[in-house]
Amino acid sequence: MKQSVFNFIKKHHMLQNGATVLVGVSGGADSMALLHFLYHNRQRWGLHIVAVSLDHQLRGEESRLDVEFVRDTCQEWGIPFVSDSLHVPAYKEEKGLGTEVAARELRYQFFAQQMETLQADYLALGHHGDDQIETMLMSLTRSASSTAFSGIPVKRPFSGGWIIRPFLCTTKADIEIYCKEHGITYRTDETNFDTAYTRNFFRKHLLPLIKEKNNNIHTTIQYLSETRHEDESFLQEKAKEIVREMVVLDSQKHRATFKIDAFKKQAQALQRRALHLILNYLYGDLPYDLSYMHEEAFFSLLxxxxxxxxxxxxxxLRVEKSYEEVLFYFPDESTQDYSYHKILHVPGEIVLPDGAVIISAEANHKVKQEKLSYGVNAGQVALPLHIRTRKPGDRMSWKGLNGSKKIKDIFIDEKIPISKRNSWPILVDNNDDILWLIGLKKGNPTSEQKDGQWIQVQYRAGSSRRI
Structure with missing residues (x-):
């Protein structure tokens, strides 16, 4: 076992000379063997070893005694020791988590604190090859995501350093033999035999059957896990490039949007991972009930x-397709449909609910017409002017159009998202004739007049609207 672990550490570049290594120690065979292995081979890399042990307060006196056992062993071996007691039951209730998840979150929070406090380079954990098999099998039964099927990583970044797992190349049986050969005593957690826990069920009922067919399955599974990690890392980097190039992320409004055609030109594997990157960005912590069915619905939407x-x-979270774009957003005041009706004095200024500004000014000559400005002779319209949102039956006409057209149909023709239509600003006169569907169409005043005073109306977009 010793040489295989040395080779495994070298293959994965797990340790640097002169590094400080924290070792997570529960008192069980796996972690005690790992502590012994690293401490008694520390001179090979010039390591500084510190043991870290935690009482999760889940097994009463037994878990407290586990910590004391580790402390006594460290004192005997001359290893620096750090411990703490975690309030898992209280944290579990506060966060609404399962026992295992709550314990894991608190445990890794403490590990991260100690990594920073002790300026450690590595956190070594005692997971072994049988743990890897169990994890892969559980992923197969719980998740349809290929990402989740990568298993336990050999090495990953953590709190300014790395988490390493030198024993993933070994089995539980190898570790127990190592403990016997070196006279290492350890404690046994009775809950490890309770098959109400999913992992224990797999360990007791499935793992022995699989090993009957292939006693070296841990090596096969570890190779599969490593190659999956390599493949996934490559695909993730490519997906990140897609998100950087194609997806507009709005951190203030917690939104994301992209053009459908460009997105669909990418390989399906990259589209899927880009979707998950977007969801990770928006959610922070992915909801438990997010499943492959949502993924399928997303691709159907495209x-x-x-x-x-x-x-x-x-x-x-809403995922909305509006013609050539997809928008991800959480509904709030900024995404609600505003209905308003305001008088626009000349000169004057109106601030709309979305932050856009409408400005009117007088002019003694005919003003230039631009996309975001509208000029009209004061004698051609009934004053005062008004800015309002659409009403049922709204129609307008413009130069070159025979008759009139519904505002609803103009929105459809211009591919205006449904979510924007009810709050779109419309300039009308006092007779409610539509003069300007702002940014889209300019109407024809009912009377012709060129002399006299002119009015210029300008639109300036707010932070949440683009016309």
Whole structure:
């Protein structure tokens, strides 16, 4: 076992000379063997070893005695020791988590604190090859994501250093033999035999059956895990490039949007990972009930021929297709439809609910017409002017159009997202004739007049609207 672990450490570049290594020690065979192995081979790399042990307060007196056992052993071996007691039951209730998840979160929080306090380079954990098999099998039964099927990583960044698992190349049986050969005593956690826990069920009922067919399965699974990690790392980097190039992320409004055509030109494997990167960005912590069914719904949304469509993800995340774009957002005041009606004095200024500004000014000559400005002779319209949102039956006409057209149909023709239509600003006169569907169409005043005073109206977009 000793030489295979040395080779494994060298292969994965796990240790640097002169490094400080924290070793997570529970008192069980795996972690005690790891502590012994690293401490008694510390001169090979010039390591400084510190043992870290935690009482999760889940097994009463037994878990407290585990910590004391580790402390006594460290004192005997001359190893620096750090411990703490975690309030897992209270944290579990506060966060609404399962026992295992709550314990893991608190444990890694403490590990991170100690990494920083002791300026450690590595946190070594005693996971072995059988743990890897169990993890891969559980992933297969719990998740449809290929990302989740990568297993326990040999090495990963953590709190300014690295988590390493030197024993992933060994089995539980190897470790028990090592403990016997070196006279290492350890404690046994009786909850490890309770098959109500999923991992224990796999360990007791499935692992022995698999090993009957291939006693070296831990090596096969470890190779699969490592190659999956390498493949996944490559695909993740490519997906990150797609997100950087194609996805607009709005951190203030917690939104994301992208153009569908450009996104769909990417390989499906990269589209899927880009979706997960977007969801990680928006959620922070992914909801437990987020599943492959949401992923399927997302890809169906990209393929639908409907100009406007929407699907709902957990925690009120909305994924909305508006013609050539997809928008991810959480509904709040900035995404609600505003209805308003305001008088626009000349000269004057109106601030709309979305932060856009409408400015009117007088002019003694005909003003230039631009996309975001509108000029009209004061004698051609009924004053005062008004800015309002659409009403049922709204229609307008413009130069070159025979008759009039519904505002609803103009929005469809211009591919305006449904979510923006009810709050779109419209300039009308006092007779409610539509003069300007702002940014889209300019109407024809009912009377012709060139002399006299002119009015210029300008639109300036707010932070949440672009016309």
């Amino acid at each position: 393929e639908t021929e409907k100009g406007n469509n929407r699907i709902d993800f957990p925690f009120q």
